[in-house]
Structures are given as C-alpha cells and as structure tokens.
Amino acid sequence: MASHAVVFLVFDGIKHLDVAGPAEVFAEAARGGAAYELRYVSPDGRAVETSIGARLEVGGAASDIRHAHTVIIPGGDALPSAPIPQALRDATRMLVGTGDRIASICTGAFLLASVGALDGRRATTHWAHTALLARICPTADVLPDALFVQDRGLHTSAGVSSGIDLALALIEADHGADLARRVAQQLVVYMQRPGGQSQFSALLDVSRGTRDSVRRVIEAVSAHPAAPSSAADLARIAGVSTRHLTRLFLAEIGMTPAKYVEQVRVEIAKALLLRGETVAKTTVRAGFQNPETMRRAFVGLLGMPPSVYRQRFATTVRD
Template structure:
C-alpha cells in the first residue's frame, strides 16, 4: 500500500542533524545498531552481524545492539521470535546503523518503523541497508540524489517509486558517501566485510572472510543470478517476429537490414521499436541471445571453446569478452561456481 512506502512524519527537505561518534580508541568499541521489525528476513541481519562478531575474534572492536521501534521482541519472516536490546529511541549513538529488509519489500516499513529508522540514522556515522531495507532509507529521503541498489526483484519498484534515486540493479552493494545499500541476503555479508576493511584494513577483513568460508570480494553483479535483468519480452508484431527469428537460430549471421526485412519494416523503425521494447539495439539483442545460448552450453558442461563455437562466436576470445562485459566474471569462473553443487572428492 502507498502508506507503507512513504514516511509522512519526516519532510524530505528538512535538515537532518547527524551525530558523528568519536573514532574508536582506548578500548572504546564501534557500536553497530541493527533495526529489527516484524517480518524481517533473518539472513539479512544475521549475516552482517556474524561478520562483525567474527571480526571481534581478531580485534575486539564492535558492539552489536539489536533494536525494535518500541523495544519489544519481533517475529521474523521465518516465524522465529527474536529479542532486542532496546527501543530505537533509547539506543544511543552509533558508529553504524543497519536496516535489513523483508520478502514483503516495503510493506513492513510502517510509520512506527520508519520513525525508528529516522531516529537511528540521525545518530550515526554510517548508514547501511540490506535488500529491501533501501525502501526505508528512500522513504526518509536519504537516498535522493544518490546511487543505490537493492535485491534485483525489487530494483524496478524502487526506481519507479523514488525517481530521485540512481538505482543500480546489478550491483552487489553500492557505497555513496556515508550511506551504503546492498542486494539481498548474502550481499549483506559482502557489505559488512567492506565496512570491516574500511575500519581495520584488508588483512582483518580477509581473515573474517576465511573464517566464514566466503569470498573476500565476489566477482560480477546480480545479473549472474537474475534472468529478469535481461531483456523484457517483446510486445509488437515486428519485435515478436525479430525475437522469434533470432531465437530460432542465434548463431546465424545477420545484419540490421536482414532483421528489418524479416519483420517487413524499415531499419529505422526496427531500431526504434527494439530499443523501446527490449532496451537495446537489434544487434545487441542478437548478441544477448547468442550469449544466453553459450551460457546454456557452459551450464551443460561444454568447454569455453565449445560454448563459443556452438553459439556462433568467431573465437573463444570474442565470447569471453562478451561474457565478462555482461556478467563481470569469466566463463571459466562462472562454470566453476554455477555448474554444480557437488563437492570434489
């Protein structure tokens, strides 16, 4: 509902007073505040919390404080009740505030929860969100004019409801000044590791990643996991004709003139409708379908050279270049990470 997306008690144009905690020294710890609420996704806050707790095994630097808007226990998306340390109003001053998300996107951010988020974000040095927690920051106007991200399945909604935000749907996390936003679930771990590295250096962050058996920094973006970040389905007869022609055999050589002739339209008209409906040029669409075909061969166990040949690439180098441009990861790395979940014996 609309009321669930917008916080009515905070003017976007109002000046926000920020309290900056002193740097950690003389045994003082950085206080990490996590705002919980009914319907919160457990992995969104447990993952980052474990990063900071593991960091304490190397350097006792962080104090975790769980809060709800009124200090009452919350019920997570799993139905598990979680106790908190205090209400948001009584939480005090923080080094970092984390706003996790929920499967129900912004529906959980009631006026009470948004008021708690407002109080907390005014009393912290760093502000972070996990997954749909970005909707809370957006509702408070904190992301206006900034780059931000969220889980790919919510990115379109975030961009549509808050056009002042530069939404980057493919990013694992985005840092813009003192505000950081991340994609869902495991991306919160990536962001937390980046914050630990900022605080204590790469060696500490790397040791935490090793203890948690995760990558220090993942390659690629959310498009590794999301088919929805690719082209939208065609709507008009000409675009459908081109899509069917390309999908039938993406490997065949074709020019814009060939595609326009098949759709019985001019090249100029074809360029316009394909851009409008698919968000790319006709040749970019051909290359996209060719890349999808090659990726399918990779997932079926073909070598990089075989996948390139089967999909119509002139050379494996051309395939690798196109693959890295889209996914930010090499075909070989993709195959190793996504082909199977079986452990080597």
C-alpha cells in the same frame, strides 16, 4: 578504544541471513579487538519472526536510539512487492537520522527509498529488483551489477550474502585491511568476491516491449537465437528502420537490439554449459560466431569466461 554502536533494524519477515551474516562479521571483528557493540531494535520494541521462522529478540524500539555509528537496514521478501507499514517507514526514517553511516542489505534498499534516503545517490539491491528500484526511485543511480555501493556515507548491497561483503568493507574502512582479512579468513569467506552480481542473475529478466514491432523481435530472437541478427535482419522482422528499432529498444527495454541478442545468447549458453555441453557445441547452439566471440560476451556481461562460469556454478562438488 571508544565503542562503535552497530544498530540493526529488524521487523517481522526479515531475511534472516541479512541480519545474521553482517552481525557475525562485526562480532568476529569485535572478538579480534574492534570495539563494535551490536544492538537490535524493532519498530515497536517487540521481538520479531524472521524469514526462517526464528524468533529474534530485540533490545528496544528504534525510537530508543539517540545515536548510532552504523545503522544496518536488512531486507525482507515482501519489501519490493507489498506496501511498507508506516511504523516500519517511521523507524527507518528515525534511524537514518541518528546514524553516522547507513547501510542496507539486499531489499533493505527499498526501505531507504521509501524515506527518500536514496534520492540523488548511487545504490544497488538484489539483481532481481534493481529495475524496480530504479523505477520507484528515479533520481537514484541504480547499479545492477554491483555487490555493494558507497555514496556519501550511505551504503547499499546486493542480495543476501553480499551483506557479508559489505560488512567486511565497512570493517576495513574502520580498522584497515589486516583486521578485515583476519575476519574473512576466520569465517572462510572471500575478502573480495570475484565478479559482480550479474554472474548470479537471469539476464533475460527485462521488461517486454509493448509495441508489436519490439515484441516481434524479442519473440524471434528467443525462438531462434542462432538466426542471422544484423541490424537490418532485426529491422525487417520489426517492420521499421534500423534507426527507429534502436530507439524503440532503448526506450522500452533499456538496451540496443544487438545487446539484447547478446544477452539472449549468453543466457542460452549458460544453461547449455550447466547441462554439460562443451564450449564448442554451446557456441554453435547459442548462436555465437566462434568461441572467442562467446568468451568476450561472457567476460563483458558476467566478468568471467564460459569455462570459469561452468566451473563455478555447475556443481558444488570439487574434483
């Protein structure tokens, strides 16, 4: 079997699990018979220090790579918030040009965006940074709930551990579901994780409107989520017509007033459930009309009903 070169671009401050997680998946597949050959390169060929302070040796510089079957671009905490060093951008551009298949983990999508690789593509990144990625790369179609996205040979994944999900999907594409399943079983991870990344996110991390009318509605809903919230109620708070308020919300925070109210209530309900409140009490305190309404909101936004959310996230202890 011809070898399949998997090249990781690493750099100082790189998220350790962004490298270790996918690398272990590919290494396990190699132990199972796949001809994956892992290589690690840095912009200048020097060893790097990861996010946990571990020193990671490399086999050379990015410029040494003439061809790679798969290029993995991991993330780092500073990528969304600090200028990206030119040497790192140059290394990313070189590897994107030499790889048959490109994949980013978590905030590695920002490296791809910095060299134009996401232009006109569907993509994702960690839920906390999807809005920022969409702003800095307006031609990309950023999918905030996806664990990973594939678009014409370019793959992007959500936060940290979703790199494992993506690596399993790449192995399945290369060698079929049986090998991917054996790798998942050996590593004791999901073959396909249930739900999207919205189940882990803070839904209220939205840009606050700059107009007073929008801000008044946001503040009122946040302070009194169980208060009446029909279109007419919210328009009275804003001091504008219902139609105009909808236009303002869509323009300034990217959703309708009704959807914003629903997200506020789901966020409050999440917190109450994790504190041990019953579904019945949570329904009332969060402002839902009845448990079925809350269940539909949870399923629509998080992909699971309230009871499953509480079971999955309330504690690490199993009954």
